[in-house]
Amino acid sequence: MRDFEDSTLWRISAFEQMRQQTGSSGFMRLSGPTLLPTTLLADLRRLDADPSSSDAMEVIAACLRHREAALVCVEVDGLVWPVTLFPQEDLYHSPRNLLDAPMSSLAKLRVVATEPPGVRPPGHWMYERIAQAEHYRSLPHMLWRLALHGPRNKLLADIAGPAMYRLVASGRGERPQAPGALGSAIERLQLNSVSLNDISRWPGMSPERASRLLNGLYLSGCLMTTRTQALPRDAAGAGRGLFAWRKSR
Numbered sequence: 001m002r003d004f005e006d007s008t009l010w011r012i013s014a015f016e017q018m019r020q021q022t023g024s025s026g027f028m029r030l031s032g033p034t035l036l037p038t039t040l041l042a043d044l045r046r047l048d049a050d051p052s053s054s055d056a057m058e059v060i061a062a063c064l065r066h067r068e069a070a071l072v073c074v075e076v077d078g079l080v081w082p083v084t085l086f087p088q089e090d091l092y093h094s095p096r097n098l099l100d101a102p103m104s105s106l107a108k109l110r111v112v113a114t115e116p117p118g119v120r121p122p123g124h125w126m127y128e129r130i131a132q133a134e135h136y137r138s139l140p141h142m143l144w145r146l147a148l149h150g151p152r153n154k155l156l157a158d159i160a161g162p163a164m165y166r167l168v169a170s171g172r173g174e175r176p177q178a179p180g181a182l183g184s185a186i187e188r189l190q191l192n193s194v195s196l197n198d199i200s201r202w203p204g205m206s207p208e209r210a211s212r213l214l215n216g217l218y219l220s221g222c223l224m225t226t227r228t229q230a231l232p233r234d235a236a237g238a239g240r241g242l243f244a245w246r247k248s249r
Contacts, residue, residue: 147216164193
């Protein structure tokens with residue numbers, strides 16, 4: 001089997017053949033649990049029932065929502081890249097940097113498998129499966145690039161629907177940077193809570209650009225979502241949703 005340190009990535013045909021023969025991608029190399037946590041599995045199975053189940057952004061959002069490390073195998077230009085997410089450390093591991101992938105390739109990115117992690121994060125007490133330091137990279141930077149240039153051009157399910165949006169400070173004390181109209185939109189989002197339609201009408205924006213911007217801010221922990229319809233009492237404050245955990249670390 002391949003190891004995470006190999007520089008050569010699987011071709012999609014070889015990857016699918018390996019999965020048919022062994023039931024595994026060949027990248028899940030840790031001893032211990034062979035299944036993802038039950039709650040995350042339930043979320044991923046819900047996505048499987050949807051025609052867009054290979055949507056990389058929704059799968060990644062599910063892993064972040066549950067604060068669970070996971071190996072997400074994505075197809076980039078006919079090759080399978082093993083990307084291990086470490087939400088609590090704000091890191092991801094991959095032999096290749098997704099930030100180096102062409103934007104045209106990111107636009108066609110799709111998930112081909114999601115498994116328990118094959119490596120551990122830096123500093124883990126079980127150090128024997130910590131990989132090369134240079135293969136650990138910034139998760140927020142990757143999420144921002146995927147949001148702006150990846151395959152999803154609509155709002156993520158967690159923030160879709162009747163809602164107002166506003167920029168807030170992230171738990172890390174930083175926010176994503178963007179040029180041109182996107183940068184201006186980020187500045188305006190500091191001032192008032194606005195709808196997707198409002199943002200879409202701003203200079204240089206469109207429904208797709210507004211959706212991508214909001215997805216990126218949400219995944220970066222910088223977005224407050226306020227529902228514009230009545231919510232049950234126990235749902236109050238759910239606007240932070242996915243990233244409430246950033247404040248509790």
